[in-house]
Amino acid sequence: MDASQVFVVDADGHVTEPPRLWKGYLEQEYRERAPRPTLDENGTYCFVVGDTLLARTASRLGSKLKAKPDEQHPVTLRRGGWDPAARLEDMDREGIDIAVLYPSVSFFFPEIQDPPFHAALCRAYNNWLADYCKTAPERLIGIALLPLDDVGASIRELERCTQELAFRGAFFRPNPYHGRPIQHPAYEPFWQCAESLGIPITVHEGLSDTLPTLGRERSESPVLQHLMSHPFEQMAACGGLILGGVLERHPSLRFVFLESGCGWVPYWVERMDGHFENWGRHLPGVKLKPSEYFRRQCFISMDPDDELAPAALAALGDDCMVWASDYPHPDHPLEGCVKETLEILARAGESATRKVLGTNAFRLYDMEPPPQARA
Numbered sequence: 001m002d003a004s005q006v007f008v009v010d011a012d013g014h015v016t017e018p019p020r021l022w023k024g025y026l027e028q029e030y031r032e033r034a035p036r037p038t039l040d041e042n043g044t045y046c047f048v049v050g051d052t053l054l055a056r057t058a059s060r061l062g063s064k065l066k067a068k069p070d071e072q073h074p075v076t077l078r079r080g081g082w083d084p085a086a087r088l089e090d091m092d093r094e095g096i097d098i099a100v101l102y103p104s105v106s107f108f109f110p111e112i113q114d115p116p117f118h119a120a121l122c123r124a125y126n127n128w129l130a131d132y133c134k135t136a137p138e139r140l141i142g143i144a145l146l147p148l149d150d151v152g153a154s155i156r157e158l159e160r161c162t163q164e165l166a167f168r169g170a171f172f173r174p175n176p177y178h179g180r181p182i183q184h185p186a187y188e189p190f191w192q193c194a195e196s197l198g199i200p201i202t203v204h205e206g207l208s209d210t211l212p213t214l215g216r217e218r219s220e221s222p223v224l225q226h227l228m229s230h231p232f233e234q235m236a237a238c239g240g241l242i243l244g245g246v247l248e249r250h251p252s253l254r255f256v257f258l259e260s261g262c263g264w265v266p267y268w269v270e271r272m273d274g275h276f277e278n279w280g281r282h283l284p285g286v287k288l289k290p291s292e293y294f295r296r297q298c299f300i301s302m303d304p305d306d307e308l309a310p311a312a313l314a315a316l317g318d319d320c321m322v323w324a325s326d327y328p329h330p331d332h333p334l335e336g337c338v339k340e341t342l343e344i345l346a347r348a349g350e351s352a353t354r355k356v357l358g359t360n361a362f363r364l365y366d367m368e369p370p371p372q373a374r375a
Helices: 021-026 028-033 055-062 082-092 105-111 115-133 151-163 185-197 224-245 266-284 290-297 308-315 338-348 349-364
Strands: 009-014 036-039 045-049 052-055 098-102 140-142 169-170 201-204 255-258 298-302 321-323
Touching: 009 169, 009 255, 009 298, 009 349, 021 115, 021 290, 028 115, 036 105, 052 105, 082 140, 082 338, 098 115, 105 115, 115 140, 151 185, 201 224, 224 290, 266 290, 266 308, 290 298, 298 308, 298 349, 308 321, 308 338, 308 349, 321 349, 338 349
Parallel strands: 009 098, 098 140, 169 201, 201 255, 255 298, 298 321
Antiparallel strands: 036 045, 045 052
């Protein structure tokens, strides 16, 4: 099987927010405070809001910088991050039919301690992303960025993004916001809203300078921090949602845990099952085994080089895994990513391959598959 024989949905691609986004899309009253690119003392490309460091973008994304950051993008990032036509060319070359889109710099908006400004930044990003997707709305799918420090504002923005912008999901960080973990009761109205809209919750970690991040206190090495934070934060979020009773209370609400590999999931689900068996009496809001909730409502993404994917499929079944390129970030080279994935999934069989690369993503994001995807 090659890419021409299977419909491919990239369940976790990224955009690269251009500096001009904020001047063009941020509401006038906030434009003087807009995120701006600059260089730190080490020559690292940063975004700053006022005196607050928002993201050391170049070091996060493994990129180097041209001389004028406010006029140019990091040279090793692909143009398709901000130019949808260039992205579509890259997708065509690799055999990717649809891409679901997440932020880069805007991952770090939760670090801004100003809820109205945070909400305005989310609106600006979402409006820009909607225009980006208009180039090919059947192939480029937006995910809503939300100001989760204000649950009411998040509900309003999610309703706007789904009803006016045709977005297909709600982006959540797994990290605690202002001391509230993802299973905190404060989010209950938000879960109710997302469930009523039929919108999935897409959980995606991003190594943070200020949000609580598992593993960050153990090392000053950004490599080790990145290695630990992505799976550890997703494990905490997955456990909190299931054992905190969120999935029991909202049986049709879907969750996907992105960019953390898939190898941790069988171990974690089995461990949760064991704890439920031994101490379930302390979890009155949990009626089913954690593995049953996971198979019913959860998805996990595999990376292009995720050699553990066949084992995870054998343990979990083939209905709860999707595929993600992470384009245009450098974690995985774009060239040959679909081919590499097909080689890995060949060990799981053709049916599982078609589900992981396409069918499951249509179910996750509640999208109608085109006729060629049903073949």
